[in-house]
Amino acid sequence: MAMSSIRRLGDLWLGTEPTLRLRLRQTSLAMALMCLSIPLLHYAVDLANDGGRPLLWAWTAVSLGGMALVYAAIRSGWSLRLADPSLTVVQIAFAIAAAATGYAQAGPLRGAVFPVLTLILMFGMFQLRARGAYVLSLFALTLFGMVMAYMAGRRPAAYPPAVEIGHFLMLACMLPAIATLTARLSRIRRRLSDQREELARALAQLQAIATRDELTGLPNRRQMQALMDQELLRSQRHSHDFCVAILDLDHFKRVNDEHGHAAGDEVLRAFARTGQAALRATDVLARWGGEEFLVLLPDTSMPPALAGMERLRQHIAALRTDVGDGASVMVTVSIGLTGHRRGDPLAETLERADRLLYQAKSEGRDRICIG
Numbered sequence: 477m478a479m480s481s482i483r484r485l486g487d488l489w490l491g492t493e494p495t496l497r498l499r500l501r502q503t504s505l506a507m508a509l510m511c512l513s514i515p516l517l518h519y520a521v522d523l524a525n526d527g528g529r530p531l532l533w534a535w536t537a538v539s540l541g542g543m544a545l546v547y548a549a550i551r552s553g554w555s556l557r558l559a560d561p562s563l564t565v566v567q568i569a570f571a572i573a574a575a576a577t578g579y580a581q582a583g584p585l586r587g588a589v590f591p592v593l594t595l596i597l598m599f600g601m602f603q604l605r606a607r608g609a610y611v612l613s614l615f616a617l618t619l620f621g622m623v624m625a626y627m628a629g630r631r632p633a634a635y636p637p638a639v640e641i642g643h644f645l646m647l648a649c650m651l652p653a654i655a656t657l658t659a660r661l662s663r664i665r666r667r668l669s670d671q672r673e674e675l676a677r678a679l680a681q682l683q684a685i686a687t688r689d690e691l692t693g694l695p696n697r698r699q700m701q702a703l704m705d706q707e708l709l710r711s712q713r714h715s716h717d718f719c720v721a722i723l724d725l726d727h728f729k730r731v732n733d734e735h736g737h738a739a740g741d742e743v744l745r746a747f748a749r750t751g752q753a754a755l756r757a758t759d760v761l762a763r764w765g766g767e768e769f770l771v772l773l774p775d776t777s778m779p780p781a782l783a784g785m786e787r788l789r790q791h792i793a794a795l796r797t798d799v800g801d802g803a804s805v806m807v808t809v810s811i812g813l814t815g816h817r818r819g820d821p822l823a824e825t826l827e828r829a830d831r832l833l834y835q836a837k838s839e840g841r842d843r844i845c846i847g
Contacts, residue, residue: 491551499550499562506567506599507543510574513592514539517578520585532581539574546570564603568612571596576619580627583634590646593620597654606659613655617647689763691741692748700762700770707774708822719781721771721813722829723751723788726841728767731805739799743807746797754791755784770829778815778846785811785844793842808842 489504490497514536521532546563548554555561575596579589593616600609621644627635687699695703707718725747732740744767751761755771764770771788773781792809799805812832816825832845839845 496550496553499555500547502562502564502599502603503543503547503550503567506571507547509592509595509599510539510543510571513575513578516585516588517582520582520588523584535574535577535581542570542574543567562603564600565608565612568596568600568604569615571599572612572616572619576616576623579620580623586635587643590643590650593647594650594654597651597658601658601661602665604658604662606662609655609658609662613651617651620644620647692745692763694748694752694769695760695762697762697764700760700764700772703760703762704772704822707772708816710774711816711818715818716775717777717815719773719776719778719813719815720825720829721773721781721785721811722764722826722833723769723771723809723811724833724837725767726808726810726837728807731799731807735799735803735805739797739803739805742799743797743805746795747792747807747809750791750795751788754788759784778813781813781815782844782846785813789842789844810836810841811844812836813844813846 490500517535518532546567550561550563555563560566572593575589575593579586582589597609597613597616600612604612624635624640624644628637628640687695689696704720710716711718725743728740728743731743744763747769748761748763751769751771755761756773758774759776760772760774762770762772771785773784776784789809789811792807796804796806810833812829812835814825814829814832816822828847832847836843836845
């Protein structure tokens with residue numbers, strides 16, 4: 477019960493979309509750092525006892541309000557219109573400004589701001605590009621330098637110039653080092669991202685090779701076998717019918733002999749395009765081997781399956797394929813169509829479709845035999 481309540485609160489705060497949750501987790505971490513810094517600064521002002529309470533409360537309100545606005549912009553989706561939807565640069569720049577103004581109030585404990593500043597810059601290590609890291613580091617160094625110079629001139633007793641020069645030199649060494657480290661991490665991230673994209677492309681190519689026929693772009697025999705196995709399981713689970721048709725281009729050898737294999741390849745590609753256009757979106761046309769193709773008609777009984785195969789046969793009979801030199805080729809298709817019988821192995825269904833195909837050929841071709 478408690479875990480369920482915590483989960484609901486987490487979904488309310490972070491949302492449920494994974495990318496949004498990641499952005500809001502980072503923002504929540506920044507807000508937590510800000511909330512931890514506030515009591516530290518209050519303690520420092522109390523210790524200094526210099527009457528800076530009104531300014532401190534103004535700083536507190538602006539700091540919390542700024543982070544709340546950033547959270548609201550991300551949580552509402554408003555930030556999606558920006559180039560950086562996570563508002564990383566905005567958050568870091570705002571936190572640097574808050575740290576610099578806090579430094580001006582912290583008095584004797586102002587050195588505690590430096591670790592906080594380091595954490596602020598490290599917050600962007602895994603998000604910033606190299607240029608952004610250098611710009612923010614320069615911004616922090618410039619802003620802190622101005623605050624140090626101002627406080628050393630206005631309150632030299634609390635902010636001795638020699639000490640502020642030492643603090644500035646320390647930042648001048650520390651901030652470029654952090655920026656350089658962030659830039660190196662950015663280059664590593666980009667290199668890894670490029671490698672992931674290359675790997676994804678290679679895997680997609682391998683997937684296509686493994687599941688697609690190179691010539692026609694249709695699913696190959698292996699992929700069709702897997703699809704039929706899945707359809708068989710669906711049929712057994714939900715008690716619905718499906719049909720299978722084996723198709724063969726009539727006198728295809730004559731096309732190769734008279735016009736060459738390049739013409740034969742073009743005929744196969746044209747058949748694949750026309751066959752897919754004639755079928756329903758749910759039907760699957762695959763190259764079974766050579767000039768033989770197979771159609772899987774999921775969740776389909778025999779009457780609509782026969783109508784679909786007749787439509788395909790008519791489309792192929794009307795197809796003219798340009799094979800070069802002003803010549804065109806017409807082909808027809810013979811089809812063996814059968815419905816899967818519950819309890820039969822898939823191999824038996826395919827064997828029956830194959831027998832019906834040869835029956836269609838022996839009866840004169842360009843026809844459909846069903847059984």
